[in-house]
Amino acid sequence: MKKDKSFRPDRVLSYFRVEWFPLLLVTLSGLVYNIGLLAAPWFEGRLAQCLADILGGSETAAQMALLVLAYIAVTLLVQAARFIKRFYVRRFANNINRRMKGILYANLVRQSRAALEKEGAGELMTKAISDVDDCVEGMRKFTTEVFDTGVALAGYAVMLLVYDWRLAILGLLFTPVSYVCAAGMKKPVQRAGAAYKKAAGALSSATLDRARNAVTYRIYGCEEARMEKYEEALSLYEKTAVRNNVWQSALPPLYLAASEAGTLFILWFGAKNVLGTGWSSWDIAAFTTFLSCFTKLVVKSSKVAKLFNAVQKAEVSWKRIRPLMKTPEQLDALQIPAAQDVTLKELAFSYGEEPVFSGLSLTAHPGDIIGITGPVACGKSTFGRVFLCEAPYQGSVCFGGRELSTLTPRQIAATVGYLGHDPELSADTVQNNVLCGSEQDAMPWLAAAALKEEVLAMEKGTETVIGSGGTRLSGGQAQRLALARTLAHPRPVLVLDDPFSALDRSTEDAIFAELQAYARDKVVFLISHRLYHFPQMQQIIFMEGGRTTVGTHEELMAAVPVYRQLYESQTGLKGGEGA
Template sequence: MGQTPFKKVKKPERLLSYWAAQWPLCLLITITGFLYNFGMLVSPYFEGRIVDSIEAQQPFNDVLILLAIFIGSILAVLLARIAKRYTVRRFANNTSVTMRLILENNLLHKKSQDGNDSTGTTLSKMISDVDATVEGMRKLTTEIFDTVIMFIFYIAYLFLFDVTMTLYVLIPVFVAVLVAFIMRKAIFSASSQARKANGKLTSATYDLFDNAITYRIYGRDQDHLKEYDGLLGEYEKKNVKASALTDMMIPLANIIALVGLVPLFILGPSKVASSAPLSAPIPGIMNANWTLGAFTSYLTTFVLMASKASKTAKLFGSIEKGLASWKRIKPLIKPYAPYETPVTVAKDDELVIKDFSLTIDGKTLISHLNLTAKRGQIIGITGPIASGKSAFTKVFSKALPYEGSVSLFGKELSDYSPSELAGTTITMPHKNELFTDTIEHNISLGGSEPVAPYLERVSFTEDLATMPLKEQTLVGNEGIKLSGGQQERLCLARTLYERKPLLILDDPFASVDPKTEAEIVTHLREDCGDSLVLLVSHRLSSFAGLDQVIVLDPEKGPEVGSHESLLKSSPLYHSLYLLQQSGGSSHE
């Protein structure tokens, strides 16, 4: 019952599927819901019985027994309510987790994503839309019993007393429900505007946090603060309007519903005074005629029903908001696609590239590249800005199409399945990605193998000695507590921790000094003898010890050879190397 059913939802694009996937829980909700709502008639019924007992001057012990039965019945009703609320909340929590997991799964499987929204807006939409959808589902699940079924029980109970008077008192109640239904659009519109303002404010908050130093350096901090204050003011106004409409609707509907007290107090007392017969009393349970107790029971039931009618405004608002949120996330909801177990391709040890070409948006970056390399080698890749270095590495994750042939360990790269790519290749991207966690968890990602050997291989031992908590040191938000070089080396250590037959390192030494770079390259040579390493770098100081070097020359085309041969045959490589050796600026 408690297992999150994200793999059991067969058609996640249909809301009913989430109820169907949790049918045992929904069955418990139905049972406890009926028990609770039927039990809600206990209070008005026993209040009337007690009033009649006192008025009839029955023995004190009889009244005490009746009171004890009343209290026991109330406790049973409360237990049913606790059980219902627990099961409904369990359903909502399971549904929320399920939707998030399915949504995350589909976004990760999505090959291309809409990049128009900023980080703040995207996060706000994703999180709040799922929450709003689930809240609407929770409200609907709850109110099917607490409003619809309860209304049926209340109305049926009132009809037992007097059909005509009940029809009169119900008119304002239904008007209150109708007003709440009509007002739902205005309430939703105001809430939607407040939500959009919140999205803008969230985006601006991220922007101020991420770029505060840059704005201050260039004297733009005060201007951005003024813009932020404007967004804050807009959010406050729209949020106040939305809250006012939402909060006003409940007491307004309550006042309208309570107008039903007018015909009740006009017709009810005369029926008590004349001991008029009830319309359909239940023999042995209800008195046959109107009494003060019967009037008390009728009045209590009506007030409870009127109060419940006023809550329908909130119900309609939650459902409206939930449906609108569902429409936004529905295009991203697809059946859960589990990730397959990684499979390592090892038909042979070679990477063979023949007549390789790479074109992006009509521009050819690389043409007629030929290369043969094998596991145990380190291949350097360099070239000017926008020469296709990073694009070339993306080919190995099948993020970009190519022409020609790329045979990776005996199988054409284009024929690799996602599970084969996951088991055969691993990439250290150009941009460092660190979590707000410890050094250990940033490397192991929850793995059980010690991280110390990998920190040693990236020459992090001396840095670690200065940190009192060692591997348990928190790196801060996105590694902000570490230097750029330290961040790069931790990302490299993570890549080595998950080493695969093909290691792709995209500019791992951009912020590392030459001495440390040389040490790391030596470790790579010693410890990665069973892997082929593609090392992208604009710094050529350590390329002398590599097996081969690919120079991506946009004008002449790619050149392949050893460091020594390229110094003689490639003017571009020769000029770049001399420029760096003389201490000049790098080309990137």
């Protein structure tokens, strides 16, 4: 995609402007095609007249053959122009589709995790695929009809006016009426389209949910309940789709019928013209040409009514995607800062009224590993996500002298390495999952995550494809692969949320030893339910009931009975034995 500073992704006209070249060719070939179309009624009239003359004995078959040959030659030329026009209209539509999808995807993937989750996968997919397609289809139709049908309509109208201007005006009175009707129906058509899109998004979400969790729903016997939910989404989809289709397809034939009412005048007054008692004096050729021209004009003009529908549909989709159509932020190369102290002061976080935790203060130096533990749902993961700054926190988190929340998303990405519960693996090779496209050697990072031997045993080593979301891997392998990816992209602050939950003790020991070496120039926050290695950490944060206690392992063993009990029950050691 070429860069163009004046291009505005949120303006439809901008897309037309950048595609000026295919549009120019569409216009030129459209002009030739549509002016050429006028030849058809003219030739039809001449042929009818020639036949009458042959029967009357004033013309020969040779004259008819000449006319037919000329008709075929003109038709070939017109069809060649039509081919060029169609080719460039398709090209114009494809270029815009690619450009729009590029912009939409770039902005979609840079939305915050919370915004993406709120919208849901089904809605996102509907926007990213079908809404863009509908917008482009509307633009394609508009281009074809305005640059193409508009010219033909004008040509036919001029021809009718030349033959008999009074009859032309009378016959054409009905066409604007059908346009006014189409414009008047805009609101209900758009409403039906918007409802259909919403239902399509909900159905996609329900389908994804059922496919993703099919086994769980079967095992726990909730298939029936899910089925009902799915059926609800399906019925709503069907209902809105039918309603939308009715609005979309029932109206154009009505517009056509309204326009065709003018034929009655042409038959009546046209016959008078031929008989010499009308407004003009016509022969058979003039009558046939006029009628053929009028029919073609009406059919063409019904396409304009269809165009209203397509444009209205495109408007619905455009409204949905427009907030995402902005120039994607230009991403500079990541500037990874040097390690510095991390200072928390009176840190608190709340999703609603009540804080999940509060009053958390500590200073961590490069080389420190800080352990975070506590009972389930006490706020450990919430604490970890504070470093991503996706939602505002209270108090302060400083990296060196700078408040984390004042950094740009790009600066935060360069400062904080984060590994959450979900390994977020892609359906790609082991190599690409670790190094995300880089050609460097992935083995040192796989070794640091205690995964090297298992990868070497795979049929294609680091080139083994791990399946969608890592389905070919065990839970522990997936967890370690995600850890290898996090380690391969070093940052001065590292947040690891329960990275050992699916590992056995000896694997955990091996990884922790690697982590200690790795963390020499970093601050690591390690969230875990397993306390075996907590005596080797510089500080511990114990969270419970919204309160936080900070200290060394020994201090917490002395001061927090719950922590002491947890540690002793897991290790079988008493007091500070493990330290």
